[in-house]
Amino acid sequence: MSHQLMSDGSLPPGSPDTGPSAVAQLHDYRRTKDVRSDLEPLRKQVSEIIAAILAGKSPDEAELREQLRRHVARHPGRPEKALLGHLISVSDRQNEAG
Template sequence: MTTGPSRTSPDYRSQEHRRSTEVDHDLEPLRQQVSAIIDAILSDTKPEEAHVREKLRQHIKNNPGQPEKALLCHLLAVSVDQDAS
């Protein structure tokens, strides 16, 4: 009998995070909306908001192809930053 990798194994994690094409297709309308929001934030030119745009760019870089996850991470980080102030 063959068993799969344990839950703590890196092999398990890579299988766990595989994305299904069905899920990607279902997320397309959300991704389009999120991309429009991201574009609006990044197109702002206020110098005092430059650090916010840079943080968002980092989240986008860390979540390639997943703008919804990048925006969520950005919003959570902004929320934590505001709570700390």
């Protein structure tokens, strides 16, 4: 499931609400001056992945979505770092669980 974000970082009308602050932070990199143009395609793809995850409605995954929102907040304008941090956290939790 892909959710195309609008230019302001929001989801189009009729899309599931993912929390405006998290989605808006996904596209902060477009407003920063230190963005390397070669990262733009990667960051766009990663932002779409994050938006799709945050759009989920499964109660079983609510904690994971909240964790991802925290990673996005810790890495404003760097969605690739936010997703990487999230994936590492999930992997660590799975390893600890056995």
